[in-house]
Amino acid sequence: xxxxxxxxxxxxxxxxxxxxxxxxxxxxxxxxxxxxxxxxxxxxxxxxxxxxxxxxxxxxxxxxxxxxxxxxxxxxxxxxxxxxxxxxxxxxxxxxxxxxxxxxxxxxxxxxxxxxxxxxxxxxxxxxxxxxxxxxxxxxxxxxxxxxxxxxxxxxxxxxxxxxxxxxxxxxxxxxxx
Numbered sequence: 671x672x673x674x675x676x677x678x679x680x681x682x683x684x685x686x687x688x689x690x691x692x693x694x695x696x697x698x699x700x701x702x703x704x705x706x707x708x709x710x711x712x713x714x715x716x717x718x719x720x721x722x723x724x725x726x727x728x729x730x731x732x733x734x735x736x737x738x739x740x741x742x743x744x745x746x747x748x749x750x751x752x753x754x755x756x757x758x759x760x761x762x763x764x765x766x767x768x769x770x771x772x773x774x775x776x777x778x779x780x781x782x783x784x785x786x787x788x789x790x791x792x793x794x795x796x797x798x799x800x801x802x803x804x805x806x807x808x809x810x811x812x813x814x815x816x817x818x819x820x821x822x823x824x825x826x827x828x829x830x831x832x833x834x835x836x837x838x839x840x841x842x843x844x845x846x847x848x
Contacts, residue, residue, distance in 0.1 A: 695752055695756065698752075699748050702751075702771065704744065704748070706744075706778040707740065707744045710779075710780065710781040712781075713782040714781045716785050717736075717785045720784075720788065723843075724839050724842070724847075726842070727838050727839075730838075730839075739828060742824070743824060746822070747821075747822065750822055751767060753814075753817075753818050753821075754766050754770075754810075754815075755767060757815075760814065762811075763814050766807055766811045766814060766818075769803055769806050769810055773800060773804060776796045776799050780800065780832075783796055784847070788847050789848055790844075790847030791840060791848070793836055794833065794837055794840060797829060797833040797836055801826070801829050804822060804829060805826065807822060808826060
């Protein structure tokens with residue numbers, strides 16, 4: 671990167687890290703991300719039964735799609751957070767990581783609201799909050815490095831799709847999803 675590019679992007683200097691420090695960062699962000707996935711997964715044990723009960727739009731994916739998609743998304747999320755963690759001493763890095771950590775809460779909460787408690791409207795509100803948090807996280811990660819923000823774009827797209835699907839399922843199934 672040239673001096674001019676560095677001057678126009680003051681948030682690009684990574685923290686000096688050792689290989690041990692990098693490993694700790696990777697373990698931290700993968701553990702946090704997979705922990706959120708596991709919490710959501712606990713509520714998803716009833717997902718196949720609940721999903722099968724619902725009147726669904728023609729374009730709804732089969733249940734077998736969700737596990738692989740979420741596995742890929744959680745991997746991309748953790749990878750992005752780990753890379754941004756190297757820039758944690760920058761404003762964009764610190765802000766992005768804080769937003770990311772906060773976004774893990776509604777991410778894990780959605781399964782509890784939708785599948786466990788069957789609260790379709792609250793699950794939709796949760797997705798709207800999650801969508802906004804992802805948008806701000808993408809922006810912060812992008813400011814650190816465009817690639818790091820881009821790693822979250824599939825998540826943002828999937829949550830957008832999930833929001834529309836959640837709304838359609840809630841509207842079509844008021845008895846099941848209250």
